[in-house]
Amino acid sequence: MNPEPFLQLNRVIHEKGRLAIMSMLAASPELSFTELRDALTMTDGNLTTHIRALQQEGYISVTKSYRNNRPLTTCSLTPAGRKAFAEYINLLEQIVRQNKGK
Amino acid sequence: MLANFYFVMQSVGMETNWAVEHLQTIRTLMERSAVYRRALAPIMLFAGIMGVAAAVIGLLFRLDSMAAFGTLWLGTAAIVVVGALLITRQQALKDKEPFWSPPTRRVAQALLPPLFAGMFLGVVFALLPGGGPVDFILLLPFLWALFYGLALHAAGFFMPRGVKWFGWIYIGLASGVLCFFTIVQPDLDFSIHWLMGFFFGVPHLAYGAYLYLTEKGKNAA
Numbered sequence: 001m002n003p004e005p006f007l008q009l010n011r012v013i014h015e016k017g018r019l020a021i022m023s024m025l026a027a028s029p030e031l032s033f034t035e036l037r038d039a040l041t042m043t044d045g046n047l048t049t050h051i052r053a054l055q056q057e058g059y060i061s062v063t064k065s066y067r068n069n070r071p072l073t074t075c076s077l078t079p080a081g082r083k084a085f086a087e088y089i090n091l092l093e094q095i096v097r098q099n100k101g102k
Numbered sequence: 103m104l105a106n107f108y109f110v111m112q113s114v115g116m117e118t119n120w121a122v123e124h125l126q127t128i129r130t131l132m133e134r135s136a137v138y139r140r141a142l143a144p145i146m147l148f149a150g151i152m153g154v155a156a157a158v159i160g161l162l163f164r165l166d167s168m169a170a171f172g173t174l175w176l177g178t179a180a181i182v183v184v185g186a187l188l189i190t191r192q193q194a195l196k197d198k199e200p201f202w203s204p205p206t207r208r209v210a211q212a213l214l215p216p217l218f219a220g221m222f223l224g225v226v227f228a229l230l231p232g233g234g235p236v237d238f239i240l241l242l243p244f245l246w247a248l249f250y251g252l253a254l255h256a257a258g259f260f261m262p263r264g265v266k267w268f269g270w271i272y273i274g275l276a277s278g279v280l281c282f283f284t285i286v287q288p289d290l291d292f293s294i295h296w297l298m299g300f301f302f303g304v305p306h307l308a309y310g311a312y313l314y315l316t317e318k319g320k321n322a323a
Contacts, residue, residue, distance in 0.1 A: 023131035
């Protein structure tokens with residue numbers, strides 16, 4: 001078995017919580033903090049930590065604004081994040097194909 | 103040697119499973135993320151107004167026969183479905199988005215089986231000649247409300263969380279009122295249109311008003 005694709009997997013995205021956030025954001029132009037928290041049933045603190053980690057890697061951008069006089073935090077994938085996510089998916093598919101061929 | 107072979111085979115299997123499961127999870131999350139984003143308040147208010155209007159028409163014109171009841175309420179349901187689609191299309195055009203988008207398609211697919219089952223029962227028992235026993239008409243509002251609740255609950259997976267709860271409210275309401283009439287007050291005499299208006303008018307108007315206040319930005323867009 002060729003371990004190469006497995007070793008190439010992006011460790012930042014590979015973490016369960018961060019992968020879930022990236023997956024959600026990959027399918028929507030943007031999602032609010034509340035939408036992400038509710039959909040992934042994460043705590044505020046947990047979600048904030050993961051968002052910060054992804055933001056530091058440049059994978060997501062966070063915008064703070066106001067809607068109906070209430071603060072609104074929205075997250076979206078950056079082009080770098082989209083590229084990293086696509087590469088991660090490609091590697092997973094490669095692993096599946098590689099093992100199916102055996 | 104044999105143990106080593108088993109270990110390698112197991113690892114290969116585990117890795118494939120792991121990758122497949124990961125891909126499946128990602129797919130599910132992406133599907134959930136692409137939620138239906140159309141404003142629901144106008145649709146709910148329209149459905150509520152139509153529900154109340156149909157109940158008033160049924161009461162005023164005493165449309166109590168099986169055929170009249172079935173025609174009135176199945177016709178109202180058809181108008182509401184067409185109206186809801188038109189409102190959705192209008193919103194999509196306004197947002198410069200495709201009308202028949204993947205989330206809209208998934209919502210429609212989830213709604214379809216329970217709604218079809220409800221409509222089928224209505225056609226068979228209220229419209230077809232010699233359909234069901236006359237008393238069955240009394241059960242139809244409860245069955246329709248239950249099927250409608252199930253439809254909302256199924257569609258709620260791809261919609262804002264409140265829709266799932268709204269589905270539960272319908273299921274609870276239909277079950278509760280049915281229990282009330284069968285156990286507590288079995289001899290209560292009233293027009294069936296009151297019940298239909300209560301089931302399909304009032305909750306829609308209440309939820310529509312709630313959504314109108316909470317998704318104000320979206321409704322204004």
